[in-house]
Amino acid sequence: MTLPMTVPDPALPRRVQIYEVGPRDGLQNEAGIVPTAVKREFIERLVAAGLRTVEATSFVHPAWVPQLADAEELVAQLPLSGPASLPVLVPNERGLDRALAAGVRHVAVFASATETFARKNLNSTLDSQFAMFEPVVVRAREAGLDVRAYVSMCFGDPWEGSVPVDQVVTTGKRLLDMGATQLSIGDTIGVGTPGHVATICDAFAGVGVGVGSGELAMHFHDTYGQALSNALAAIQNGIVCLDASAGGLGGCPYAESSTGNLATEDLVWMLTGLGIEHGVDLQSLVDTSVWMAGVLGKEPASAVVRALRT
Structure with missing residues (x-):
């Protein structure tokens, strides 16, 4: 298959971990319910392609996200002790109870960097959300689980506009201080640009967060076509x-203005060209995305998938 010419940059990290969110974040917005067997095969194919972290589902109330109502059924069919980590999102203590009963070893919580989104998404306030998350994080850590903390609306909010960087850092630091093992900083509506990425990385490094250790991750959406350039900026700043x-x-x-995530294939193509290790077989991944696009009846959003599909 066609691959980019590799031109390594010694200033960049030797390896980047790809945290695959397709089965959860990728499918949660689909109007048609995807059968559990298809979700299972999707996850299995992603793992077979070399992805070693694949977020499987969310233990959210079915009324909130009907697409993920089969979380228990799906997780029961997955190899939780297999070659890949299969984290699940837990919105609250009830979600954690379900995750623990299902035997998962990696969970994530989903916080907000803005007041309005906290109210709309969490029925909380920017400050009171921490009281909701703390028992989840503490209990999960006491049970020996890794806990990822997503922070949404970090680059902009459709109701509030620009989001102060110090507000993002304060939110993220509070989640780390209560015991979260990793932060994922989200450009939920895709308005970020490379300079903004660099500023946020610098701000977190300034309060002692391990930007280059994997303690800080980035989550980009491609609403304005900036996801891949923002990913490169993140890598250049140690992510x-x-x-x-x-x-x-x-x-x-x-968030109505939010569109698709950074495409895994586009990221893999760039990493390959930079000589950065990622462990993913690109053709296998492309074939998986072509298959899933066929299941969903839609055109793949990834430029690399469109270029390489057979």
Whole structure:
């Protein structure tokens, strides 16, 4: 197959972890319910392609996200002790209870960097959301689980506009201080640009967060076509974990202006060209995204998938 010419940059990290969010973030917005067996095969194919972190689902109330109502059924069919980590999102203590009962070892919580989104998405306030998350994080850590904390609306909010960088850092630092093992900083509506990425990385480094250790990850959406350039800026500023979604699937059900995630294939193509290790077989991943696009009856959002599909 066609691959880019590799031109390494010694200033960049040698390896980047891809945190695949397609089965959860990628599918949660789909109007048609995807059968559990298809979701399972999607996850299995992603793992077979070399992805070692694949977010499987969310233990959210079915009324909020009907697409993920089969979380228990799906997780029961997955190899939780297999070659890949299969984290799940838990919105609250009830979600954590379900995750623990299902035997998962990696969970994530979903916080907001803005007041308005906290109210709309969490039925909370910017400050009171931490009281909701703290028992989830503490209990999960006491049970020996890794806990990722997503922070949404970090680059802009459709209701509030620009989001102060210090507000993003304060939110993220509070989640780390309560025990979260990793932060994923989200450009939920895709308005970020490379300079903005660099500023946020610098601000977190300034308060002692391990930007180059994997403690800080980035999650980009491609609403304005900036996801890949923002991913490169993140890598140039030391980030070694990036969220991505196979085929560019995804969006946010609570933000109407949000479109698909950074496509995993586009990220893999760039990393390959930079000589950065990622462990993913690109053709296998492309074939998986073509298959899933066929299941969903839509064109893949990934430029690399469109270029390489057979």
